[in-house]
Amino acid sequence: MANRALDGVGGFLDDRFRGAKSFRTLFKKIFPDHWTFLLGEIALYCFIILLLTGTFLTFFFQPSMTDVIYHGSYTHLDGIRMSEAYASTLNISFDVRGGLLMRQIHHWAADLFMAAIFAHMLRIFFTGAYRKPREVNWLIGIVLLTLGMLEGLFGYSLPDDLLSGAGLRILEGVMQSIPIVGTYLAFFLFGGAFPGHLIIPRLYILHVLLIPGLILALITAHLFIMFHQKHTQMPGKGRTDKNVVGAPLYPYFMAKTGAFFFFTFAALALASTFAQINPVWLYGPYTPVAMSAGSQPDFYMGMLEGALRVMVPWEWNVAGHTFSFNVFLPALLPLGIIFTAAALWPFIEQWITGDKREHHVNDRPRNAPTRTALGMAVITFYGVLWLEGANDIIADHLNIALYTTTRIAQVSMFVAPVLAYIITKRICLGLQRKDLHLLEHGVETGIIRQMPSGEFIEITRPVSEEEQAKLAFPARPPGLPAPDSADENGIPAPGTRGAIGKVRARLNTILTESVELPGSNGHTNGHGADGHGADGHGADGSGQAQDEPEHAAVPAGGVPDGSQEIAPGAGQADSGSSGDDAPDQ
């Protein structure tokens, strides 16, 4: 029956499009598995849900700033002057069945969309998945994040309520502060002085057509590139830069990702049912005369809000012109620097390390301590400003003086990232040493044995092949030639000359600081097999070690021959104390 359907439909399509071969390849495409790979999928599904719910909302929303007197179901605002946009939002909430649910799912989905993008990009950064050949997709991701922020800002401004109107007022103030062109930009966007009657319809068309169109196009490119280059994978047994290990698209990944779409939708529906978001009817219609305390934008704009709050009142008047450093610097600089640095980072890292190879196996964050530390420093900087964006709420809840919170932020935005860098780097190096210890000495079992000589040793179990492959993978970048080093003809290697070469070498030392794990520097991760007769030894021991089912080969790297001689006598693999090449003993 099913086969006949396949003959019929498949035959019909294939007669016309010749797709059997390509669809077979598609179906057999391998998708590696790791929970962090789902973060990007959450963003994708949020986008789909945003399109679905957003379309529903456009059936009822009136993007108009024409004044109306409200006489609808929400009696608290009866007789109040408001824009048609606000009135139709009340109408969606109170007079359209399912309207409030769709509005809330739309808003929650926007927040989750942005949160998922942030988390996804952090995952990409910390695992080094942006490295060659995926730099272009990383750049697309940064553009998508920026578009997402704009899309969200424009979207939550549409209801024209008091809170979002204040957001537009701030947007206008920020635009005006930009030197030379700012006033013109603001007047052109708003169609005159704030608020005018054009901003809502203009934001509407940007929000429902232009930006979603761009996002859709870029997501398509993003996915096609990802598809073409194949997914990265986390380190593990049998995983190399030359293969991809996982389950095929059909039926496994299809079913998993389908389930995940349903989970995402369910989570959003649950949030929208039980956690109210953006109750615009409580804020009231926009008026330029009033503003309530405790006004925060959606979370993804919070960092910009905090940057505005933390800034000192610095303004210059030069020759009849005003430089509002207090506004345009915090609005443009912090996020501008972060996004620009993020965009350039893959290329900066390539230049510093000289690593032009393709990477398909991700780094565990600890195995790139400097990169991880830099990432944490940026997160901390962002986080301080983000918290400062809610400093009035924090001051209120924690009973701290309002100005103190700002002063703390002013100091910690510079100090905390440095601390985060140092602490993270130490933690990473410590975790690497722990991994090294595991590889060299195995897992402690808690069993103490007495040797014939009377010596006590603790039994350790060698790490399994799976774990070993995971722990020992780091493919370290090739070393740079020394600065000003010359070949036999006296010609210095490119990129090593002069001051820039020295800077590069110095940066290289910092960036590649890492604990040497066995298997690094070009060794494959198959080193477990070439150990000092370890296999045979494992077989010897198994008969005597009933309490150690996993007793197997000892990873070769850390076990000197001396311990091999002792161990069989004890019936055990590794003394755990005789590794004379272990750096931490």
Next chain:
Amino acid sequence: MSETNGHGELPDETPDETPAGPHRVIGTPPPAEARTLLGGREPDGDRPAPRELPADPADLRKAKVAERLVAACFIVAMLAGIGFIAAYIGLEVHSVDAVLRSNLALGTSLSVAFLGLAFGATIWVRHLMPEVEITEARKPLASPAEDRAAFAETFTEGADASQFAKRPLLRRTLIAATLPIAVAPIVLLRDMGPLPGTSLRHTVWRKGLRLVEDVSNTPIRPADFSSPGGMITVIPEGYQDDDDALAKAATIIIKFAPGELQHPTVLNWTVDGIVAYSKICTHVGCPVSLYEQTTHHILCPCHQSTFNAPKGAQVIFGPAARPLPQLPITTDAEGYLVAQSDFHEPVGPSFWERG
């Protein structure tokens, strides 16, 4: 055919190739030996390729339990879906309580429906589909050198044939022709709005225009203040429905005890200890809505710029760089507060031409 399908095997009816093996009547299943996994076809058609995916999970008894669980999840999802439609039909809206009821019913049923599908599908994948781990080789992403060379050749040939490289006159005039067209869309945006002109320097306040209380729109007499106290938002009379005017003209008045007002507040612009400042923050334009009576601090709720009310609304904390402009006020013949003139400097956020 259905029994082979029951083992998850796919037929090899790939119509883009001529059938291998012996001829057969159209519509009948091919001989079993000719079938291979996922439609792949052995060139000689004599032996099926080994399966890449096992047909069944390792533990069939567990699979049976899982199957029932999945079916239960799907039934729950179906019932919840029906519940959603029932809630839509059965529950009216049009009041806050009704909307909350409807939202609860619709949202819960929708959540349960999706959760049922999600859990069902997840259990299905994890416990019914046999576990596989397949290693696929990556092909190098870069093209082989000969392909690149061939492309470069094709490209150069095309460029030569187009004469683009050889005829600089054509090349330059083509670029010259496209430049104005490329700029045109930007020019088209010119009419998005008027030029600012001096509009940011003025508000609707003028000599003799009454200050009326916001919302109630009633004029104010100095005698209405029994004692120094809170902050009152006032707007120019007759402009209560004009947001463009209010966005610049919104003003606050505060009454002080005699002697409290100090320089740089302009005392000639006050009436009976009543001083009027622009309500539009000089930082980015939020209305400064908070006032602390004990300290006489005016606070902007958006970014916490704080202004010292008795001392010319000077900035004492926060990112605002300038004091709130003071509106000169007096009383008219009937004793109501009126403006003496417009503000003497631009209100609200800074802008490039402000100076």
